[in-house]
Amino acid sequence: MMNRRQLLGAGTAGAALVSSQAWSQTSNMGLPEAALMDSAATAVTPRPSSGVDYNPVVTLNGWTLPYRMNNGVKEFHLVAEPVERELADGMIAHLWGYNGQSTGPTIEAVEGDRVRIYVTNKLPENTSVHWHGLILPSGMDGVVGLSHPGIKPGKTFVYEFDLTKSGTFMYHPHADEMVQMAMGMMGMFVVHPKDPTFMPVDRDFLIMLNAFDIDPGTYVPKIMTMNDFNLWTWNSRIFPDIDPLVVNKGDKVRVRVGNLTMTNHPIHMHGYDFKVTCTDGGWVPESAQWPEVSIDIPVGAMRAYEFTADHLGDWAIHCHKSHHTMNAMGHDVPTFIGVNKTQLTQKMRKFQPEYMPMGTAGMGDMGKMTMELPENTIPMMNGWGPHGPIEMGGMFSVVKVREGIEADDYEDPGWYKNPPGEQAYEWTGELPEFASNNSPKTILTPKSTREG
Numbered sequence: 001m002m003n004r005r006q007l008l009g010a011g012t013a014g015a016a017l018v019s020s021q022a023w024s025q026t027s028n029m030g031l032p033e034a035a036l037m038d039s040a041a042t043a044v045t046p047r048p049s050s051g052v053d054y055n056p057v058v059t060l061n062g063w064t065l066p067y068r069m070n071n072g073v074k075e076f077h078l079v080a081e082p083v084e085r086e087l088a089d090g091m092i093a094h095l096w097g098y099n100g101q102s103t104g105p106t107i108e109a110v111e112g113d114r115v116r117i118y119v120t121n122k123l124p125e126n127t128s129v130h131w132h133g134l135i136l137p138s139g140m141d142g143v144v145g146l147s148h149p150g151i152k153p154g155k156t157f158v159y160e161f162d163l164t165k166s167g168t169f170m171y172h173p174h175a176d177e178m179v180q181m182a183m184g185m186m187g188m189f190v191v192h193p194k195d196p197t198f199m200p201v202d203r204d205f206l207i208m209l210n211a212f213d214i215d216p217g218t219y220v221p222k223i224m225t226m227n228d229f230n231l232w233t234w235n236s237r238i239f240p241d242i243d244p245l246v247v248n249k250g251d252k253v254r255v256r257v258g259n260l261t262m263t264n265h266p267i268h269m270h271g272y273d274f275k276v277t278c279t280d281g282g283w284v285p286e287s288a289q290w291p292e293v294s295i296d297i298p299v300g301a302m303r304a305y306e307f308t309a310d311h312l313g314d315w316a317i318h319c320h321k322s323h324h325t326m327n328a329m330g331h332d333v334p335t336f337i338g339v340n341k342t343q344l345t346q347k348m349r350k351f352q353p354e355y356m357p358m359g360t361a362g363m364g365d366m367g368k369m370t371m372e373l374p375e376n377t378i379p380m381m382n383g384w385g386p387h388g389p390i391e392m393g394g395m396f397s398v399v400k401v402r403e404g405i406e407a408d409d410y411e412d413p414g415w416y417k418n419p420p421g422e423q424a425y426e427w428t429g430e431l432p433e434f435a436s437n438n439s440p441k442t443i444l445t446p447k448s449t450r451e452g
Helices: 004-008 022-029 177-182 342-351 447-451
Strands: 068-070 073-088 091-098 107-110 114-121 130-132 156-162 167-172 187-192 203-212 231-234 245-248 252-259 265-269 274-279 290-292 294-297 301-308 313-319 396-402
Touching: 107 114, 167 177, 167 252, 167 301, 187 203, 187 252, 203 245, 245 252, 252 265, 252 274, 252 294, 294 301
Parallel strands: 073 114, 107 187, 203 252, 245 396
Antiparallel strands: 068 073, 073 091, 114 156, 130 167, 167 187, 203 231, 252 301, 265 294, 265 313, 274 290, 274 301, 313 396
């Protein structure tokens, strides 16, 4: 992690940029360093060495914004700016974000803290920051024209307020919101309980659900899209380039999921059931926590769930809307299932010898196809596991539960080797009789196909 003064020279983002608004009395203190991250790897934050103890969150493919203490106030510096984000290996998006990245860095603090957040605008238009779900003075709420004037390009505003409750919150602009959020301006804000014994966990993961509409061969999202997004991401990353959730057996694990897309997302985790322990409104009392294996995350909402990692293995975690686990989908592609394309293929190969027919038996073959793609795009399915293509993309990752993982270790342990007798296998022996509904009104599959 580097800061901008190291990159651009001392004073480039200095106090001279502080706005002349009423809260500019803090300008004589100077700005805290504007840290940035130029990597898409998951960065692990160490536990605090002073003050209230808490277990920092782990933002998949993200990081936590550093702060400085100034007379008892935690000071942060967010820089709103154009950024380049590697959505996946070989695909770059030209976005707007914070501190060199979209989604922006996670802000972490403790219930009862007073925070002062400097926001410098390096965008070509006004911006603001709304602190989604936090309880604060109306003048700090970040709605341009209502809470305060817009932050003009080149200016810095200061937001300062007390953190009155713990939980998981978000931040995003309330200025030209449709454009700025479609371009990737969003992040998470975690407030830890002031009582370290309240709701403790061993591992605490953070996922922001976001989406883009970027045509193959292009780099900038289409900001007018309402529903037909083609890139579904977690923290602006796409499977197979979303890091796994690495867990030691026996750990108590929390997964916090925020949603700033244009639709809901039912997040499903394999191998476990879990309890929903937190919503936007706060922590759910133990007597009211409810069990799930999938939890729907509404638009503009957050849900957190917890489980104890008792079951070793590699367990899928994904959005259960099937189109959201596919990359770069073309929504106008016709369906060819059941179509015989033999003659068409012969004719096409006279002009294009590498032509491959697709979709006649479903889209699973896309998982292992290697073909030339347009510039700056990725295949619909591009992830490989220990047994072949996983045939997934988009909003998908793996919870990897192992024995012997150290408390601060989040390195990918590789693929799980199933013990003997614990893996499905091909059967080549005699099959038992199977029941069949012989009603002519309900049989849809031809008998010859069933018997074959």
